[in-house]
Amino acid sequence: MIDDNEDNTALFNEIFLRHMPNYELIVCTSGEECLHHIGTITPNLILMDLQMPDISGYRLFT
Known part of the structure; x- marks a missing residue:
């Protein structure tokens, strides 16, 4: 997961721990x-905030 918002990363971490305990959530705070x-x-999956301050989600994978 790539997001610079602590509330979002905490929420997704809780979701992963509760509903997907066999998966590892790696959190990055910058592109x-x-x-x-x-x-x-x-x-296997990348969840990304599209409006990151250093590299936008649109530019990161193009």
Whole structure:
């Protein structure tokens, strides 16, 4: 998950812990941090805030 809003990340973390305990939620707070993780893991799903301050969600994967 890529989001700079702490409330959003806390909510999704709670959802994952409660409803999807077999999955690991990796939280990145910037697009740059996400790019670092993408180079080391292969995620099954990416949830991203489209209006990040450093790299927009639209630009990150194009």
